[in-house]
Amino acid sequence: MTPPTDPRTTPVETDPADGAADPGLRHLLDRAILVEQRVRRAVHARQLTDPDPDDAFRGLYLSDETIHRLLEHGRPRTVTAPDDTDTDFLAEAESRADAAEAAGHAIRLRTLARDFGLSVLDTEILLIALVPDLDDRFEQFYGYLNDDVTRRRPTIGLALGLCGLSAADAGARSRLSPHAPLRAGGLLLVEDQDRPFLARTLRVPDRITAHLLGDDTPDPRIVDLLVPWQVVPGTDDASGLARALATGVPLAYLREEQGGAGTALAASALTRAGRGVLGVDLDRLARDPNPTEAVRVLSREARLTTAGLVCAPLDALTREPDKTEIIRLVTDVPVPAVLIGRLPWDATWSSRPPLLLHAPRVEPTARAALWTHAYPAPIPPDLNLTHLLSPFLLTPDQIARAAQGASQAATLNGGTLHPDHIRAGARAQNAAGLDRLARRIEPAVSWPDLVLPPDTLTQLRELTARARHRDRVLGEWGMRPGGGRGRGVTALFAGDSGTGKTMSAEVIAADLGLDLYTVDLATVIDKYVGETEKNLERIFSEAAGINGVLLFDEADAIFGKRSEVKDAHDRYANVESAYLLQRMETFDGLAILATNLRANLDDAFTRRLDLVIDFPVPDPAQRRALWDRCLGPVLPRTTDLDLDFCAESFELAGGNIRSVAVTAAYLAAESGTPVTMADLIHAVQREYQKLGRLTLASEFGPYMSLLSA
Template identity: 75%
Template structure:
């Protein structure tokens, strides 16, 4: 009820301020009628009479102008119109012209008045010449005309539109935008033009030194740039700082702005909205405009409002004509704050188990405050399907749902379905994989809280090399790590990234790393030796550019903030400078007989029918095969068993082994097949 009362009061005050406009219009109409030879002509405004033409030729005007009336200079009452005058730097004449253009939207009688005064019934808004005349000014008054120029406060601020640009200046129509009219009437609804561009960024406690940024804004700083890494809290920090200054927050999604068909118009509407409502601007991500739309960034940085830009790219001096911004670093959300935000955003109704460690479950993920809130809502939705309490899998699934989709176009996504119990590896390799998982899970504590982050521009990422023959479990191990951390696995075949044209390989890799920066996942580079080979002496152009590719990848891997695993079959081919920069190098040997026996048993599974005579000990002792080959043989044997309708027998298994040997191009030696040599076809 209070809002309606306030709006009614603002309407009364605004109408009271417009009374003098009505008085001006009445005097102008009366003056027109006194000198009009046919004041009641029904077709007035549709044609020119001979008398009108005579007056134009002899007197210079068809009708005398109303007597000049001075523009009032007294202060306006404390209504939104007075606030506009202060915010937009309007003069008393500007306010009078604004009211002249506004009254048709408050009282439809003025449409008829203006049509009559324009001597054209189709032109029902005031023209520039009519507005100047109603203010007692001559059309030749240069100072008065300048108040309606494109850079004058009324038009530059978006408070007044001058339409029909193809007409002479004095006959162009004036119109007040609907949003400005609504604001003056007390409507605080955001401009519908911005509905698809605004982001709901809001203040969040505990995400950095917001007081320092707020103090800078209060001291007169209008432009700041918060540079952040993946999972940074830049938008939350900016919104918190603006809120501390007593301002509202208008969040602009720059990626949506880049796709808008009329972005310049959108930016102007945004700035006007901020000035109308006393808000500051939070704009992110700068990366969306940096390359292809720098002019939009210059338009935003030229705003008279406090503006905080957030992005990951370095600041370019060409983005601001007003000078450099205040440079700040946006922190990541600390683990304790991360858990608090998740719990505050969790909507229920499924209960939260008291032993559910949200902080630990979210530790492998780099999430912004908005993404944390989205993850909490996603966890509630998945828990509702099981009609039980929220489980760890629900928390992780909700966090994975915040991933961007761009990397799916450049890499193959694998949703992990295996665990530690599925791995058959030597104890040392198994222990190193556990250590790699611990690095990913506790990096915030070690590199952030404890300050163990190395210098040299290295990110917070974790990188490892898996080296071993094909089929020894490298990809499966990466999948197990992803499953343990609750992440998706993205596999990239580096052999497909290499391009014969100079510079294209680096571009392909940069696209992958850029998209991976928006994804919480494990990034697996297969066939790493295809590009991470040893740098050689430069003997021709090919050697030089091959070395450039390797050097670029070394640098890019160090600055990557995610979990990257490189797999290679040929460790000896890798550059020593590259392996030195890795956190772990894990060797995957060909399994010994004991491990092969376990692999045979697991590959055949528990549901596949087996003959009692199946001699898996013989298979493990006789055939030196990797786990991938054993798995392939088991699948072939299963198909043969299904076709014959019998359990897997030793002849079936020997036949499947023979087919695998043929695939590998290996000879079938009597020493390997022993007593089963006769079963070969």
């Protein structure tokens, strides 16, 4: 290997003007020049003792002469102490850096040394390992000094020698131990672990090199874990947390409810405390194949950018017992960390106690402001965003995504924004977990489709108003203090089958712009002790992640009256009812329970309801409207349909009338003619057979002859 004889004076090929424009880069290049001067002297010293410097195969083999020389004199060590020229040059470089920092410029090498607790020797070793990434000539220099063309990075022994230190210096060697700042902070990698300590290779990760050169692009290893949590302007609640973080509080936990502003509050607090924000999606981290390495890189990234970690949702790390260890990894990082979740904090999750706070919800007026800020076009003046968004419990990030979704939907209509676009964008933020436990219905009916008594309609509209304004009444005005109760609204729909209970729930969901999720409680009940409660808890937990109307059908299956305990069955049945009563009180959404047997419900349950709405069997006038509505305007009819007779004679609920209309439509389709009175009478007969009712002449009157045999 031929030694380098005429190295250039600048270790990095760069425009001098660039170095002058960036004081941090100029300082880095100045320090690299000092490394080059030491390498020059080491090369020169090596040449003086090299008997055959022009050997083209040096480093590829060991000759007899080389072995003899090693036995007689030992291997010459590269020990290069700084001289006066180095000292003067270093003093001049540091003086320029002092002036630049005083002028407000960032000197990244100095900032890195301060933030990671590097000593002067640590910085020197880091620079020695760094220069091959700044100038590829150093690969050849180090290959020559290592006497091995395949080893083009400095070894530990070479680095200590270039710093003027003995390889036997225990203090110097300790700076390269796994727990020393360079390696613990992820600034320096020691490779070739199977080699002796002094022969191990030093390498600086690419992310550190890029950072020192002014590049703040996150490490590719963690890009998929990062989330740009929004900073909400004017978040007054962040001032207290900001003061705590600024005074050195290392860990905080914000417990939030659905639609909470935890991430925004944490991001605002870190910004006020003078730090950047590194948002981490804990759900993705839980699925990472190597979370320990990922947390280590996240910690390094936060330290490089003087940021704090904002980590959510914590619940993602508590679903499986083996994932809770990740919480300890996150809470042990040497930067401020704020975690957000819905569960109470468990003291076993961390070795240091966090500052426990409650994250408030984004109230309706703030939702409109955030939505407007995220929407890329002017909002039509006739749209009341506060009114439209009030039923939706959304985080700031969900609001931003909802606005983007509405913008995309509006392009389908020529860019004109409609209320349905706003609601669809908000509904798109729902989690999908509840779809596996309940049937989702996209509402397709509205208030004109309901045929109900006036008082029932009034109560339904009151229920809608409660759902729309619950945040203002129960939140801003504090009308439900204490007791641990949520802001949910719960109503009971009681009435015979087919009287319009499910349809009314669908209308309410449509008016609020929400989806309807129907749960059959009869399928939730399990014969094994404790399984019913688990099934219910899964439903309520998933419902907490959606904006929708939750409809429990056949509610009397579990909300029945609690009985005297005579055996174990009675005791556990009462436990199920008591659990559900308690869980309903803490639910934050809109829950509707439907039952055919109101008298069977427990009094303690009905006391906890916001509204109990009775759905009576329709009277003749309502039945007349239902017959006309169910037959619809499209189905062809003959002129002899006697709907007045049907309404007066057949005491059927709305659901039964709809079933009769559908059956008649099939009969008409088969015959290829419009619906006739004979089709209706035949369809009523089939419905009576389903209901187990007799076909009496007093009911069918003059149309008795149309009945099939």
